[in-house]
Amino acid sequence: MVKQIHLAAHFPGVNNTTVWSDPRAGSHIEFSSFVHFAQTAERAKFDFFFLAEGLRLREQNGLIxxxxxxxxxxxxTVLAGxxxxxxHLGxxxxxxxxxxxxxxxxxxxxxxxHLSGGRAGWNVVTSWDAFTGENFRRGGYLPEEQRxxxxxxxxxxxxxxxxxWRQDGDFSYQDEFFxxxxxxxLPRSPQGRPVILQAGDSSEGREFAAAKADAIFSRHAGLADGQAFYRDVKGRLAKYGRSPDQLKVLPAATFVLAGTDAEAQERAHEVRRQQVSGQTAIKFLEQLWNRDLSAYDPDGPLPEIDPLVGENTIARGRASVRSHRDPVATAxxxxxxxxxxxxxxxELIIEKTARQTFIGSPSSVATQINDLVQADASDGFILVPHVTPGGFDEFADAVVPLLQERGxxxxEYTGPTLRDHLGLA
Amino acid sequence: MGTGLHLAAALEGTGWHPGGPGDPARFTPDYWVDLVREAERGLLDFVTFEDGLGRTGRLDSVLVASRVAPLTTHIGLVPSVVATFTEPFHLSKAIATLDYVSAGRAGVRVRGSFSAEDARHFGRRSFPDVPGEELLADLVEETADYVEVLRRLWDSWEDDAEIRDVATGRFIDRDKLHYVDFRGRWFSVKGPSITPRPPQGAPPVAVLSHSPRIHDLARRQADIVFSTPHDVAEVRAAAAELGGLRHFADIVVFLGGDRDAADVTSDAHVFTGTASELADLLVAWHAAGVDGFRLRPAVLPDDLVAITGELVPELQRRGAFRTEYGATTLRGHLGLPRPANRYAAV
Incomplete structure (x- = not known):
């Protein structure tokens, strides 16, 4: 049976995927940007709008x-607005x-x-670090292993x-944390509970998703790695008494469209160069090396010295540095x-960090997306465009109709709630 | 702030009457949209949304305000928040964001809570059933600290911090972002905010006060104060205490005519009568020194519709209330200038 694709529209975030220097780039704060972005996603019948969060501005080399x-x-506040x-949009x-x-x-x-008529979704994240904790009452109180x-x-x-609501609102909950x-x-809301999303890639994160989540984000948007991740997390569901269709696997993905595949490749190359300037490349390198590398020429060769092993002190408030588990080997x-x-x-940083997931004509991109979903590399994608707020306009107009033609x-939306859109009971 | 008086409406559930279970419509968005549009038709300065962290039967008031904001154009939107159990960092960015969503119409009413029930909902502190003097004093201090942090975080981005300088590759000028470095007895907050400075610079902060202690909190940290005088003498006394603030007197309003308000007990004056009689009272109290009134409609929507449909035209006939909005921001309605940023180099 042909699988139905789920698509979410991720509002461009505070990383270098977002090209703010593009002449078409608008505000990331003005509400009109969110309205344009969300209404485009709804016009395209996407499952949901998604907004990420980070609770402390990032720093590198001790500076914002x-x-x-x-x-x-x-x-x-944005979601309620x-x-x-x-x-209909989640x-x-x-x-x-x-x-x-x-x-x-x-x-x-x-x-x-209640205020959205049953469209709320919650991406549950943990950030235990003392750096973020400095903005909150309890500071950095939580050990990493307990997050x-x-x-x-x-x-x-x-x-x-x-x-x-089953007991007229009476509740009591105790454990070692609460x-x-x-x-x-409050009365029962239309969905009863928000749809639960989870984004952790570690074994613990996957287990958490298998036990509790309705959808899991991942970084595995290719065929082989996508299928491996998909098998892994779906395989964890049975022990929680859940069936495979109760957890949707939605890798994050980027895209570049143009009239022809060749034009799209050219455009994608240009976007990557916008995303990774020489300065940005050095900063990325520093995040792995955990050293000040400002003296290096971004157009020159990689440093011969090895990364500093241990706690990453050069970049703070950036979860991605923790994915460098063995910096010396990666270097x-x-x-x-x-x-x-x-x-x-x-060029190396472009190669390692900036390759777009889907590149091509609308027809090629529609095929790439559908092939991955039908091959069980995913149930759909969380798409993030590189320009705010108009980055989805072309996708909505050109790619979505092709996916619809293919059935x-x-x-049309078939129900009012996000749970309906995701096919969750 | 001009010669006319100012009007606000306090929106509470299905009204301030002590009736039975309220209409479940109050859990739907259209209920709130309709009420606020009605208040906007009456050219009111702002509406407040009552809220709390206890057994309230209310939707979160910040979210209600944001849900209403895109569907209204002029009226100020003032949710109520409890400082005692919540995070000033979260609330600061929430109100800043409400100010963006509403294009400069956000405010916030802040209060402390000594409720043992509220405390059990959070589980991090426990309060006695009857609060002692020391706890009450501490809660006021904590609320003052909380508002201080809200304000510092709103200022933690200078207005022109976002530069998008393609030549140097810099999105912001980091010299225009500031650590707030607040250290207090109840919390410390580093900053800067994750949200840029809101359109109004600082959305107005409101406090409801019944006592000298809260009057003092209002003088230290608020822009707007709600007081509860019961006659002209009390209006004069409160006005003398609260000079320099935008001072609104709270009045519970039954304009329905024959409703029996005798059994209504309220902290505020309870008015029953006609719109014309209420206009007499408002004009007299305004002359006695209060800037405006936060009317608490006893029954929603009826008493709100009577305010906008009968009271407002009556005041307009007397030249005592605006006939069109003269501004599009809450600060603008209140005649409050946009504040300078405490961190900006002069």
């Missing part, structure tokens, strides 16, 4: 990082489980679900609150690749 977009709105200017955002309390978050999501434990228990506590009781005085691999392909620092993407 200034090369990428800086500044974001409050997640809940968007509920007023859309009618409204999902990241809310941190470390620097919040369950009563308040459950109240906010229940309110959002998923707290996230699990936070979600358990929130679920008790979401379900408390000791709360009282009355949650060796990067040097070998650069030598083999005769790449400068900048793999909805032509």
């Amino acid at each position: 990082y200034d090369l990428d977009v800086v500044g974001r709105p409050d997640t809940f 968007l509920a007023a200017v859309t009618t 409204l999902a955002g990241t809310i941190n489980s470390t620097f919040n309390e369950p009563f308040e978050v459950a109240r906010q999501f229940t309110s959002l679900d 998923y434990e707290r996230a699990r228990k936070f979600l358990d506590a929130a679920t008790v609150l979401f379900d408390s 000791d709360i009781s009282g009355r949650f005085d 060796r691999e990067w040097r070998e690749l650069a030598a083999a392909k005769k790449l400068s620092i900048r 793999v993407f909805r032509t």
Whole structure:
């Protein structure tokens, strides 16, 4: 049977995927940008809008990082505003489980679900680090190894609150992190609970998703790695008494469109050069090397010195540095690749970090997306364009109709809630 | 702030009457959109949305305000928040964002909570059933610290921090972003905010005060104060205490005519009568020194519709209330200039 594709529209974020220097680039803060972006996604019948969050401005070399977009709105407030200017589109955002309390978050999501007629989605993240904690009452109180434990228990506590309408709102929840009781005085929201999303890639993150989430984001948007991830997480569901279709696998993906495949390749190359300037390439290299490399020429060869091993102190507030598990080995691999392909620092960083997921004519991109979904490399994609707010216009106009013609993407919403769009019971 | 008086409406559930269970429509967005549009038809300065963290039966007021914002154009939107259990960092960016969503119409009413029930909902602190003097004093101090952090975070980005300088590759001028470095007894906050400075610079902060202690908090940290005088003498006394603030007197309003308000107990004056009689009272109290009124409609939507449909035209006939909006921001309605940024080099 042909699978139906799920698509989400990720509002461009505070990393170098977003090309703010493009003449078409608009505000990342003005509400009109969010309205344009969300209404385009709704016109294209996307499953949901997605807004990420980071609770401290990033720093590198001890200074606020200034090369990428800086500044974001409050997640809940934007989603509630968007509920007023859309009618069907799911409204999902990241809310941190470390620097919040369950009563308040459950109240906010229940309110959002009422105010949107059942369209709320919650990407549950953890950030335990003391750097982010400096903005909050409790500081950096949580050891890294407890972060998923707290996230699990936070979600358990929130679920008790979401379900408390069964007992007229009375609730009581105790564990090693929380000791709360009282009355949650809101009626059941249209979805009962928000749709739960989760983005962790570690084994713990995958297990958390298998136990609790309705959809998991991943970085595995290729065929082989996508299929491996898909098998892995779907295979974890049975032990929680869940069936494979109860967790949607939605890799993050980027795209570049043009009239022909060749033009798209050319355009994609140009976008990558915009995304990775010489300065940005050095900053990326520093994040792996954990050293100040400002003296290096981005158009020259990679450093011969090895990365500093241990706690990453050069880049703070950036989750991606933690994915460098063995920096010395990764640096060796990067040097070998650069030598083999005769790449400068900048060319190497482009090669390793900036390759778009889907490049081609609308027809090619539609085929690429559909092939991956039908081959069980994913259930769909979280797409992030590189220009705000018009980066989806072309996709909505040119690619979505082709997916609809092929019978793999909805032509109309079939229900009012995000749960309906995702085919979740 | 001009010669006319100012009017706001306090929106609470299905009204301020102590009736039975409220209409479940209050959990739907259209209920709030209709009410605020009605208030906007009456050219009111702003509406407040009551809220709390106890057994409230209310949707989160910041989210209600944001849900209404794109569907209204002029009226100020003032949600209520409890400082005691929440994070000033989160609230600062939420109100800044409401200011972006509403294009400069956000405000916020802040209060402390000594409720043992609220505390149990969070589980991080426990309060006695009857609060002592020390706790009450501490809660006021904590609320003052909280507003201080809101304000510092709003200022933590200078207005022109976003430069998008393609030549140097810099999106922001980091010299125009500032650590707020607040250190207090209840929390420390580093900053800067993740959200740029809101359109109004600082959305107005409101406090409801019944006591000298809260009057003092209002003088230190608020732009707007709601007081609860019951007669002209009390209006004069409150006005003398609260000079320099935008001072609104709260009044519970039954304009329905024959409703029996005798059993209504309220912290505020309870008015029953006709729109013309209410206009008499407002004009007299305004002359006694209050800038405006936050009317608490007893029954929604009826008493709000009576305010916009009967009271407002009556005041307009007397030349005591605006006949069109003269501004598009809440600060503009209140005659409050956009504040300078405390961190900007002069």
